[in-house]
Amino acid sequence: MLSGDKPDPDPQPSGPQKRSPNRLVHEKSPYLLQHAYNPVDWYPWGNEAFSRAIQENKPVFLSIGYSTCHWCHVMARESFEDGDVAAVLNRGFISIKVDREERPDIDSVYMGVCQQMTGRGGWPLTIVMTPEKKPFFAGTYLPKKNVAGITGLSDILFRIIDLWQKNREELYRAADEIFRTSRPEYGTPAGNPDRRFLNEGFRELSGHFDEKNGGFGGAPKFPAPHTLIFLLRYWHLIGESRALAMAEQTIDAIRSGGIWDHVGAGMHRYSTDAQWLVPHFEKMLYDQALLVLACVEAYEATRTARYRTIAEECIAYVLNNLIDPGGGFYSAEDADSPGGEGAYYTWAKEEIARVLGPEDAALTFTLFTLTPLHETGVVPKGMPGDSISQRFILSAGGPDPVLANTLKITERELAVRRDSIRIRLRQARDERPRPARDTKILTDINALFCTALARAGRVFENPGYIDVASRTLQFICLHLRDADGHLLHRYSDGESGIMAFADDYVYLVSACLELYRATFKLTYLRDAISLNAVFLAHLLDAENGGFFTISDTVVDLPVRKKEWYDGAVPSANTIAFENLMQISRFTGDDALEKVALESARFIAGAAAHAPSSVAGFLAALTCSYPAGEIQDLVIVGNPAETDTRNLLDAAQSRYLPGLLILLRPPGRAGDEVDAVAPAARGRVRRDRRATAYLCSGSTCLPPVCDPQELIAQLNGRNETSAR
Template sequence: MLQKNQKWQTVAAAVVIFSAWLLVACSGITGKKNRLQYASSPYLQEHADNPVDWYEWGQEALDKAKKENKPLLISIGYASCHWCHEMEKESFMDTAVARIMNEKFVCIKVDREERPDIDNIYMNALQLISGNAGWPLNAFALPDGKPFFAGTYYTNKSWKSLLQSISNTYATKNQLVITQANALVNGMVTDEFRLIDTAAAVAKTKKETYAQLFDSIYTQVDLRNGGLKGTQKFPTPALAELLLQHFYVTGEQRALEAARTMLNKMAMGGIYDHIGGGFARYTTDSLWRIPHFEKMLYDNGQLISLYAHAYQLTKDQLYKDVVAETIAFVEKTLLAQGGGYYSSVNADAEEGEGEYYVWKANELKKIVGTDNQLLLEYFNVSEKGNWQQPKNILYINQTASTFAIRKKMLIEDFRKYLANAKAKILSARNERKKPTVDTKIVTAWNAILLKGYADAYAAFGDPVYLQKAMACAGFIERNILGKDGSLKRIYKDGKANIEGFLDDYAWTATAFIRLYEVSLEQKWIDVAKNITQYATNHFLDKKTGLFYYADPQKNDLIMRKTPITDDDLPAANAVMAKVLYTIGTIYNQEDYSNQAIRMVASVEKRVKEFPRYHIQWAAMTGFFAANTYEVVITGKDALVQNMLLQEYYLPTSITMGSTIGEPLPLMQQKQVNGKTLIYVCTNKLCKRPEEELPRAIDQIKPNN
């Protein structure tokens, strides 16, 4: 009997062992991680426990696909993308799905923020195939990287069906797939832009063209709710900047009104975090109320600049508050140890998408205590909930001042009450499990924030903002910038890696130019010039006068892209055009200035056809159509006078100055002992110098 029991015990143990092995094999929980565990990207590292045999983009994956004649499956996303996480949970963690992917494809995972050059190509393919865009982006390509199909998010069932269909088609109708890929790539080839001579380019940059472009874009503006028309709302800072610029250049009130509508609606809507500061990526409704909750550094950096500019024009307290609160969010949540700023905050918390930010009415009542009804009414909170029952997203219908007046309260009393209540709510929210932060540091986005801090310093004169700008600039200079002016794209775990792209160069040069303008420290404009020279040497397509997105000598992709269209950020070529003109003006290098003018003229036809997607180019057209000014300040009080000058909104002016010496061409022979003089110049021809700033400001008149 004992022997029988021992026998069954042995069998049972074997069954248990086999069952455990089978469970592990079928669940994909092998205790091992795939090769993404060694990736620098936090987004890629999140997929390290997938049973999918992921590769990073590189020669190893391409060689494997060619050797085994398998199609590439290129899945592109980013750390704060909600639907990227959903597809991972539903499909990439499913061993049945992973088995198909591993057997039939060579699977590559890409962080779009780390490799925007890859994302640009396969997003272009998706748009040609479906007319849509979005992430996760899942592209299927030949072993050489040529795409033949692309889509976005799929349910588990749909994804498995698609995988089988594509695998079968690739195996049985391979020539058809190759034909499709070649046709798609031909359709993706960068548009031909011809190099325009300087005289012809100057002739094209006229007021009529700018007026036409503005009118076309204005027809796309949602005059009731602000922003561009549509069922979803994206901040699109470039649009509001264009509206402010147009008001400055032409005096048209409709432009200022449209800008203020957009700024006010965003600041009062649910897209803005009324408790912790900062803006979400976009809203899923047309009223700015229901956000997709991720927060991106590049959005918030641009919006700091935008609201600072709007404050310079309007002196609206709301805009000042938004800047201060957004900066507080960035500093608290995204500042990395040792300097630099992280890239984003996830939309999802442990409890689900947006749960970190939403509230039930009874929660707020307990937190706020007495007089809680005032707060609930102000933030549109109800027992049923204004989002998913019974949860509420906080948004307002009127400013604190207007609400106080309606409630017959002193404005200062209500503002104190509101500040106290928000502090209590923030303290309670800090007890919740926070959304994860993508801890890679992206060069272009840090430069955008740097410029935001410089613009905030100009608008408000707070020296803390200048200190933050200087600290960010120092971080970039120490860790990311090469002595030859080269830039890396990513800084992570003490290392800079991945060659910089055009937006890294354009925005970093822009940021250092702006830092020079507000501080008059010669060092920063010299650095900007060095970066510009490197970009010109390595990225410029001499046939078109435009810039490739990636250094063609270091590009391992199927084509060279010359991006001229706005996407998440304004077109990098348009930003670069402004850099070239500014550097050319400051250093009296006409080859740079003329190249910038030619760039704007060369894309004019495309911009006229699709102005909504080329807003930054329209703004550059306005910059050239209006009179541009060089403002030169010399003398012992140059810093003081410059600080006062920077308080003004002057979008068509370039500032330079020095307290001692004449370090730049336009400063030559402008020093007068014992005096601080302000020169306003156009095309190097200067008006009578002034000692009083108001008199100099009177000389800076658009189209004067």
């Protein structure tokens, strides 16, 4: 096993100080295993911990983080590895560690409390609560001792112990009030969201757009690729050129900045500044998946080659670094390595000269801008001060046409020489101790990357991507279902566990739908329908619309939330709406459309004052009734024959995000399609030729056999994509 394949547990002292493991040593989460040799007497979340808290009449100290979280590492080194802090925790509290990626439901409940109590959130999340799971203290990272006006963890723990012993009733009253006021409220469901909702969302985003640097707001700046997808679709639907310009400027700025790994490819988590220059260096699988989806869509919309290149480089990074030999993809790579935060990704000029030689080193200093790390205002933890003064962040030296003109070479030669430099730098970097990888395989994030692969494979005509997506789906179906066929959330170290959440179901349904579009294999559409039925049975809020985060079979949380806003990824409610609308169109099931519209009214009501907070939902709405543009196409023909392929190519060669294609082969295979999708019934070939039947909105057009006639029909409602 290579160094860095798993996040190492915190080092275990040797000799007479050797520590015994705590209860976390039996867990599968890489994050929990990092804390398995802490002197803190950690419990995993479960009945044992809360029963013990009740028996011993102690408050519960809850710490939530994830394995690639930099500030989680800092708090662990400062406090959880410290014998004095551990003694206080062990004496006065029952301490619980939670991996937020394993239990996003727990994280969501208590992060909401923290945001309400403090006005902010983040990880590590620190909660102190009663044995009945009602919190009375919330914070994020806390230093061990008082620093710069921040009360240290040690002082906080002593104060809580004193209050618990002398005035416990006051803490319970506070906990009851906090719990009562923190219960989620979702607003009043709105009417069916229409184009006014889309327009308001765009207006908000336009007002927040950073005209100079791209992206939205100031520092820190997050990529939010689902926002870019909405802008591309809004441009296509409305013809608003500013929306396209905002999306393109942001993608280009991300690819040029230090947030992009110019040596090994892939995108870092976010930029600590407004210029996309200084990243927080961790890399998350879900960020790569969403960037691929945004770049695939940008390529479809504009046919600009650099967007295809970004997507392909991002996929290559994941396939080279995050794929598990047994199937599936790891969750993330850390920001930290033995040299400190970012040490793996930054360079000294002397290193570059030594690796490349004088001539290519000089070229490198033209192709890339080298920003001194010590001038950025970011001081990486764990990196020696003398090293910081010598380290540089790489960003693009300028647009390719400008660089080629400066160097008096063609853009093609520029690309070849830059690739040669990148390969040699990457080979040298591979010899460094690399950041740890979080080797959890999560159903929802794997399904999201599966969707990205399938869409990239279809648009780029790369069957290899589709094959990997198919194998990923097979892995999930084999390893992440229990004996009763229910989905599970996490696979780690050969063991599956944790009942699936809403995100797991909806992202897997979405992946199945995308694989159907890429292959037209009916089994994927059937899987999408059956998984969606299980999702509806256990997570639908039948009274108020929308979907709960956790199944009705989960009983270990004090509240059952519905996540409506989009965070790092679009919410489960957003993806559920999109899935329901598509399955309804494929199958003609009006009941599913009704549920989808109830979900849309729930989201629109909750986001009434800030439509831009649900950019993923806005993107889905552009392709859905009643606000967007939809086109349903049935192609009747043998997919192995040229005339059928020509019709499919004609339909798929345009940027038509609201188009769904159903393929009806001849013979028994066609009968099987009819059984799943009644809209295909009665559709036959004309004159023994493959035939296309297009319905745009509520209007069905005459069947055609000629690809050019089909293109004319498809373009009849919107010409803005021809650019």
